[in-house]
Amino acid sequence: MQTLGRLKESPSQTAGPYVHIGCVPNFSGIPGVYPEDLGTSLCTKDAKGTHITVKGTVYDGTGTALKDALIEVWQADANGIYSAGDPRGPADPNFTGWGRSPGDYDTGEWVFDTVKPGRVPMHDGRLMAPHISLWVVARGINLGLQTRMYFPDEEAANAEDPILARIEHKNRVPTLIAKAEGDGIYRFDIRLQGDDETIFFDV
Amino acid sequence: MNSPMAHNRPPEGGSLFPRDREWHPPAYFEQYKTSIARSPKRAPISFPSTLSEETGPVFTTDILGPLDNDLILNFGEPGEMAIGQRIIVHGRVLDQDGRGQPGLLVEFWQANAGGRYRHKKEGYMAPLDPNFGGCGRTITDSDGRYVFRTVKPGPYPWPNRVNDWRPAHIHFSVFGRAWGQRLITQMYFEGDPLIWTCPIVDTIPDRAAIEQLIAPLDLDATIPMDSRAYKFDIVIRGRRGTWFENRKEGV
């Protein structure tokens, strides 16, 4: 029999305590190697759509905030188009939709200024609700964690979102819904463990 | 804005191959103590990739400075060099079908030759090297190749069990074209006995998977009288073809 000959993905290893050296060196006290850290903004002020702020904190199973994590986000523009790789493009030229944050040095809270994403279709045409994809790495996390943030003011769209619909334990769905704090600010805290453990995705 | 405007480009493939989670370390690993309170306990929810996972940020070479892939020089004072064993690390980023992946951002970071990181929270007594920062980056070429120059990092002790030492290693962050290909891993060096004592290495269940992270000495790529070379290929998740995908039934 022939073999498939396919390679195995390189196994993950933890990002470790010093991921900031590699990914946000200016933040971590290594200035001058790069002019600036990547991913500090997702869009310019000219980007179309509703400008919002998304913030949150990552907590471990004891309720302690992580201060050594790295958070990355990826989202569609206000029309639901991704800025790269999207066959329906082009996206808003003032928008990349990718952000990276080490969180605040003292509190661990991360903040992204962006625009509210539009709805993106599944391959079968069903629309997903507006969402932001997040990826969390840190010391003690052996494989980067994938999750999504949905919006509390999108109840109708959330109700027909095919991904949320897959979740058997409906009482866990609220872990994926941000909390509105007014003035376009949304809070999305991530809990790695515990009764209100955030839903993570294998995707 | 300071991140590169991503390009609108045709999709390079369809759905992502499912990740073999048994090849990766489990979230919880008792001997790596920090993982105990940072490991989700519930099963992750699986679903076939969507555009949200099949697209991803693109980086172009205009973000790169000429010394970004030279850790011997990129933090040093003019005319000064980092101290340590001079090495070149090179390899390719491949997908699971073995195809070189062009245009991908690869970032790397490491301790200095004495095993010390340049970081406020680092307490090891080994000295900082005033001419070594410890970070670098590059973008793969049309064949998926990357290369950088650095000094070989030292092993270092870390607070876990009483006497745990990390083997010499370099951390890698890789972007695919797809958000679902995002990967952070570490490269180890051929012949390092500490590899087989390290609980972080040991989080990987399969010895063959660990071997995939050990870079062999590459004498052919060594520059005589200058730098030894190590070769380290990185494999990111593959994708199916799109021939029978991305179309609605009946269309």
Ligand SMILES: [Fe+2]
């Ligand atoms: Fe390290």
